Amino acid sequence: MSTDPRTVASLLALARSLGLARLDAQLLVAHIVGRDRAWVIAHPEAVIANAELVANAMRRCAAGEPLAYLVGRKAFHGLELAVDQRVLIPRPETEILVEWALELLDGPLAGLPHARVLDLGTGSGAIALALKIARPRIDVTAIDVSEAAIEVARTNAARLGLAVTFAGGDWWHALDGANPRPQFELIVANPPYVREGDPHLASLSREPAAALVSGRDGLDALRTIVAGSSQYLSSRGWLLVEHGYDQADSVAGLMAAHGLRDIDRRVDLSGVLRCCGGRSPSSVDRL
């Protein structure tokens, strides 16, 4: 067997010794050599010219740098999104929010082909772009307080050829200049919802804290979003938000306190209540 440290097999052995998951190691090699994972699996003896680059990336991954940042992309709801340290890495649980939004667009909102959709705190653009590509006729606005995040989202929109309107600002303030006040049939958000000082943050330290942490109980952003939503929901409008694993009752309570109707919930892939939604307080019963 070859002992050349530049072979695929040697690099995968290095990854093993560093404690990397095999899938992550294969994906790193594939990314750096510009091949796919099947090629990596089928070519253990192949000698890689930039093996040192692969080895370095493996060491960074072992030291906690997320694979998505190392390869510069992340799959989300069938899309390949460019991601880097400026944005939260899209999570699979957020696909639940996308699925729920699509159900509403195909159900109660189906009579409105050009439904107006707002994504609050868009980050990489994941939710906004997943909705726009799935239902091209909807009219999507995406906002974020981070101009750097908006740059990432804009780049993703351009690469995917999707027309989304971006605006910068702190939650509802991003819409302050608009007169008359815009109205939306669907407002979606995956805001920061982790508590300050939460021990989970140790494993999330490479991602922007502003996208993760929201006050002492993790609910600051959700309070702002729920409180402002009724002013921006059309009479048929729905608000859907993602929240932390133990925040379902708090968020449903906030929605009820602000008059939202038909409050409903969704679980994530682990069976944890992860999303909460409700209809505009001024919703009409018959559409």
Ligand code: GLN
């Ligand atoms: N779901 C993320 C995590 O804890 C948090 C994302 C968020 O705060 N919106 O890994």
